[in-house]
Amino acid sequence: MSRPVSTLPKAHLHLHFTGSMRFSTLMQTAREQGARLPRALVDDWPPQLAAVDERGWFRFQRLYDAARACVRSEGTMRRIVAEAAEDDAAEGSRWLEMQVDPTSYAPHVGGLTRALEIVLDEARRVSEAGPVGVGIVVAASRIRHPLDARTLARLAAQHAGEGPGSVIGFGLSNDERRGHVEEFEGAFRIARKAGLAIVPHGGELLGADAVRSTLEAARPDRIGHGVRSIEDPEVLAEVVREGVTLEVCPGSNVGLGVYGTPSDVPLRRLYESGARIALGADDPLLFGSRLADQYELARAAQGFDDAELADLARMSLEGSRAPQATKDSAFADIRAWLEADDTDAPSTRQD
Known part of the structure; x- marks a missing residue:
């Protein structure tokens, strides 16, 4: 029996701010601003990004930067948060940890602090109004100077808290072939002292050695991707x-050419090794797949049955910073999902 994955309660722990934007929202925003988007993004969505060489990553980053350049107002920033929460709710998500680097948006809204406060305020508002709680991960870029990361870590620490509308984690993103994780130990120390989850990227474009370095330098709670630890x-x-929970994003792994097909992603082997796994969508705007699609991929390409999908959902919640009441409610509904037949699975509900 295959129950609908959209009604399976789960947490979403790997979703980037601009990358979460709906394609329709990007098109509308670009039209309103008179912005010209790359044809590779507009004419054939989702764009073809395959290849892990420098040109492949450059292609991805160029399109991402073009989309991010359209985010120039408080209204657009709030819309991105609200629509991401709405989309997650439709897929059974009970808790979303959205990752944002406020640096890119700061010039348009009055500075770093104001940019982060806008995201946090909207996260708080949508959490109060709907079935999905939204926490925020502040992410530094590894292609900027480590001192910039320390600035962001201090900002994150000032807004650290528990529950929706708070900064709950600190990450490190962008091309892992540039900027050694060891250079950012100071930023991680600041974030850890504030009680934030440490959630850097590692082990996608680079192999197992990158995962080892991340474990040693960051002492992470989770690793974004980390799939190549299998090597x-x-x-x-x-x-x-x-x-350590691995935030595995099969759709983006294939989209970037890290693995050739969904069947090649080592999700099954990681799961059977005993690794903690939280499936994530990464950047739906560029990869064309959202959270529920990752569970469908696990089912169709990797042979996960419903009990194993429920186990993945439980691990996503366990690896999150969701309030315990949210976790307990979701755990109960996961059990109900497994006990129901495919026409009677529980719907997403508000705690």
Whole structure:
């Protein structure tokens, strides 16, 4: 029996701010601003991004930067948060941790602090109004100077808290082939002292050594991607031993050409190794797939049955910073989802 994954309660722990934007919202915003988007994004959506070489990543980053350049107002920023929460709710998500680097939006809204406050305020508003709680991860860019990361870590620490509308984590994103994770230890220390979850990217474009470096330098709670830990049994064993959750994003792995097909993503092998896994959509705007699609991929391409999909959903909640009441409610509804037949699965509800 295959129950609908859209009604399976889950958490979404790997979603980037601009990358979460609906394609229709991007098109409307670009028209209103008179902005000209790259034809590779407009004419054939989702765009073809395959290749992990420098040109492949440059293609991805160029399109992402073009979309991000359209985010120039408080209204657009609020719309992105609200629509991401709405889309997640439709897919059974109970808790969303959205990742944002306020640096890019700061010039348009009055500075770094104001940019982050807009995102936090809208996250608080949509959490109060709907079935999805939204926490925020502040993410530094590894292609900027480590001192910039420390600035963002201090800003994140000032807004650290528990529950919706708070900064709950600190990450490190962008091309992992540039900017060694060790250079950002100071920023991680600041964030950890504030009680934030440490959630850097690692082990997607680079192999298991990048995961090892991330474990040593960041002492992370989760690793964004981390799939290539599978390439070294010792590294994978450390991931499992330390209880680090891997934010696995199959759609983006294939989209960027890290793996050739959905069947090649080592999701099954990571799961059977005992690794904690939270499926994520990464950047739906560019990869064309959202959270529920990742569960469908696990089912269709990797042979996950409903009990195993429910286990993935439980792990996503366990790896999150969701309030315990949200987790407990979702755990109960996961059990109900498994007990129901495919026409009687529980619908998403508000706590």
